[in-house]
Amino acid sequence: MPAAPAGRERTVLWDERDLLEFARGRVAPVFGPAFAEVDTYPRRCRLPEPPYLFVSRVTRITGETGRFEPAEITTEYDVPVGAWYTVDGLVPCAVTIEAGQCDMLLIAYLGIDFRTRGERVYRLLDSSLVFHGGLPREGQTLRYDIRIDRFVWNGDNLLFFFNYRCYADGELILELLDACAGFFTPAELADSLGVVESAADRRRRAAMEPAWFKPLARTDRTSLTGKDLELLAAGRPGEVFGPRWDQSADGCNRSLRLPGDMLRMIDEIPVVDRLGGPRRLGALTAVKRLDPEGWYFACHFTGDPVLAGSLIAEGGVQLLQTYAMYLGMHLVFPDAEFQAVPGLETEVKVRGQITPHTREVRYEVEITDLTMLPRPTVVADITVYDGDKPIVAMRDFGVRVQERPGTAYRPEAGGLPAFLGRRNERGEAAFINELHLAHAARGDLGTAMGTEFEIYAGRRAPYIPNGDFRFVDRIMRLDGTRGELRPGATMATEYDSPPEAWYYRDTAGPEMPNCVVMETSLQAAILLGYYLGATLASPDEELSIRNLDGRARFVRRPELAGRTVRHESELLSSQSVPGAILQKFRYRLLADDEVFYEGESLFGYFTEQALSNQVGLDSGTYVPPWLETERAGLDPARTRTLAVRSDDRWFAPQPGTGLHLADDHLRMVDEVTLVDGGGVHGQGYIHGSRTVADDDWYFDCHFHRDPVMPGSLGVEAVIQALQVHVIDSGLADGMGPVRFGVPLDVAMGWKYRGQILRGDGEMTFDAHIKEVRRDGGRLLVVADAAVWKPGLRIYELTDVAVEVVPAARTEQARAQDDTEKETGA
Incomplete structure (x- = not known):
């Protein structure tokens, strides 16, 4: 069949009715009478049946039956409004990936069934996935440009290598790269050794260094039941993790839910170890019990029931979504959704099949990265087991929590307070939260503090410390006006001190060490002056911030592990001198409303030239x-x-x-x-x-x-x-x-x-x-x-x-x- 004539906007080569016939009926009515012989074989290469058929039409195909040479196919899928699989209109990863399923149609069109004669079945082996944009939404049309690049024959055993690009209403959102599929006999499938760890895999894991991520809310849950997962699917995390997760009174984050029963691919999570795994960022174990009569076998494929790899991946997605909620990563938004991680290349290896004879699969998850930048993100390595055999390995698998389109996610113009979903342990509203402070430390200053700070995009600018040395989490109150650096302006900020923090482990006593107390007080003071716009009057200058002097004392000896430190900072003076801006602050630190540390300090914002001319304490x-x-x-x-x-x-x-x-x-x-x-x-x-x-x-x-x-x-x-x-x-x-x-x-x-x-x-x-x-x-x-x-x-x-x-x-x-x-x- 020829390609669509040039100049036409769309030519439909096969429509939904044809594709349904190809999936559950005969191939000859779709490809023509030359394929009638294929319909006599006990099995052939098919598309999945509904509800897992996600192709509306084929608009282009290149290639010739009988010639196994590079070939291409273009397909489209119209995402229905109110589809069974969407969550508040968002299409999940499983469907987004699976809708590029017509590599099977293309290889069938090239004539693979004439070679396999029903003795071999299609299985996907390897692939890499990269999302470039957000997950699609109901009402959009997805276009997949699929290309088979090469073929490797070993007798009648064929491996073919392909890729695709997925566009949502014309915007590239997903690429499948370096995919490899083949056709195998039942005996070959039964003899699989599973995923075999390579020397490169061992080196990669050995190179992983312990890291640390502080949960935004803390729970003592170490396992989740099926009932818990149902509550998460119903959008009721407060009933699973505790009242700090309940945002219902504020009407926040109603879209942050697991999919419904039909698409849910985990039944329970018997192990949640927040400090587990090679990076000490977390380890989870989950179980999916399989029904041999389940819809997922009945539709995929006729005559060859096997669980779709995209559904296995969806189980991994749901596990990471659950872990993101467990850590409270969503609490920094008023209205968020789960999204893919743009630019993250995920490697998938499949070395076993899941059939109706498989009673249960087990997910073992090791978290490899947790970050708030540019949005809260969980990345993991996931291995799926059938009994003791590892059959699927997914490396660098990620989920992001992101504001829904049109949702406010940063302070308003002028840095004015706006409720962005975050409350502290007492239920008090924060207007700048952990997301913004992460950006103030190492990200986008416009996201951190508002539109006025967009001038620093891509430039060196003052940042607060980051990573292991950032000791401010939220701004709770500001009494002052941006652009008015007047004495008497005050700010209240908070820092949650986790009991497992590195400094409690490393210090010489049980208390927060002096350097951390100094830093948390000074960082809070920096925020007051910076947020008010200390540098905005000199937008063309690249400035650095330095502490110049101070005096402080402990008035109590508190035990701060597991408690919140509150900073009360006051601007005492602000003045500009050649090459510098000088600001002085008074501050005090409180725990449970009791002051334990107080002091004053002077800061300066300096040009690079001014810093290079420093002469120390003794005039050089x-x-x-x-x-x-x-x-x-x-x-x-x-x-x-x-x-x-x-x-x-x-x-x-x-x-x-x-x-x-x-x-x-x-x-x-x-x-x-x-x-x-x-x-x-x-x-x-x-x-x-x-x-x-x-x-x-x-x-x-x-x-x-x-x-x-x-x-x-x-x-x-x-x-x-x-x-x-x-x-x-x-x-x-x-x-x-x-x-x-x-x-x-x-x-x-x-x-x-x-x-x-x-x-x-x-x-x-x-x-x-x-x-x-x-x-x-x-x-x-x-x-x-x-x-x-x-x-x-x-x-x-x-x-x-x-x-x-x-x-x-x-x-x-x-x-x-x-x-x-x-x-x-």
Whole structure:
């Protein structure tokens, strides 16, 4: 049959009636009397029958029967309004993929059945999928341009390789790449070994590094029943995961549902391990029990019942949709839907068949990526088992949560508050949420803060820290007007501190470490000035933000793991000077409405030229550490140098006291030199150093396109050096089991006049102890300190302190501490 004549808009070669005949009837009435012989064979290559036939017409075909050469076919499918498979009008992945099913029609037209004579059946083996646009919607017409590229024969066994492009109303939305299908005998199918893991697969998995993603809401559910899945299909996640998932009162996210019973391809999820898998991002197990009389066998195919691979993929989609809801990833939208992930190439291998004899299949899912950028996304590797045999492997399989077309997803012009679906644990509405803060850290600033910030698209601009070093989640309140940088403007923000956070694992005590408390307060203050438009008056300048100085103190010693930190920030001043914008803030941090940390700090927005001209604290003159000037006169008996970072003994509980240093991310000291009775105060001196590698973890986190070591980590290095002094000098000996704690009511001051950058190679520092205080079973060590980059002193710290407290502290003891502080006892 010839191709459609040129110049015609559409020529229908075979219509829906013809295609239905091809699927369930005879081939000769469709392809012509030359195919009558094929109708005598016990089996032949067919399309699925309804309800899984998704072709309305064939409009073009190239190729010649009997010649197995490259050939093409173009098909169309009109998506019905109210189709049985749609969810609020959205076509699921299974149908979008399956509607490109006419490679089977094309290979049949080329005459494959004359070669197989009913002895072999069609099976898809390999393919790769890439979505370029959103899933289609009811009422659209899908066009598939399908091409068979090559053929490989081994006797009567044929493998053919094909691809297709799918267009929704003319827009490319999906490509199937490198697909391979073949024709096999029952014996060949029965002898399949399943999916065999290759050396490349093992290397890929071994290269996966642990990561971390903080759920937006937390549930203790570790399994889901069939009833739970029914509730998720009904749009009632609050009844499954808890009240924080219930957005019904706000009328939010009604489209976020699993498909109905007919298309649901998972019956239960007996295992949900949020920290499982090789990346510690999650692992799930799901089960689908199969009905040998089920519609999915009856329609696919006549005379050769087998479960469609697209339905297996749909089970994977539904699992990832469920996991996205489990993590609360949808809570950042007022009206969202599940979508494919544009640009993600998914590899699928099929090495077994699922027939009416298969009673159950099992999905094993390992989450390989979780991100909020550019929209909340789950990516996983999925293996499907028939018993113990892995029969389907899907790699880089993804689902995205995305706003429905026309839905508001960012603040309004002027940054004005708008409810975008997110509420905190108390039910209070946020107007900027985790999605926007993720963009403020490493994404699109227009999405983060509104249209005015679109000027920074593709440019270097100030960002808040990202990844492991972002410690702000939501903006709850703003009292101020964009463009008006007036003293008295305030902002309330929040940070949820998860109990499994890396810093609780790595720090030297059970409390949130000083560097994280510093950072969460400073990041919240940055947001106030930036959101009000500190940089918008200079749209053509590329600016970087730096903290310049500050002073802060702990007024309580809270246990913050699993709690929400609330920041209250106030703009005290804002002024422009040549090459910089300077802003000063006052802030306080609260947990359960009780203040535990308060301070003030100065920030600057600087041009690249201004930063390159920084001269440190001493006008460009090198001022050496005390050790360098006094070394010649020091008593060797009172001076010792200790390897720290390379000696694991420092990171294990010390005999007697149980004290130890922070580890992993927070191993901030390589070596220290201690001088008993040294320093300007004669109470002890510490000099330390740390090698700065270009690939140190914090550079990627702080800041996007402007990497610099966080000043708080320089402070952390000094704190750890003081802790080394406490351990090595035996100051805590005799106190029994103790631990390091944040020092109460000691106001630490800092001044930064430079930064540690990639390429600097080393950071050095020294600390002069000026007070050792013992009070009520506690030990407090206070010092003044400085930090150097090569050739330049850049940080000055006053009253930096460490405190040692009894290890077994009860709530009553903590309450007593607070009472004594308030009464001055």
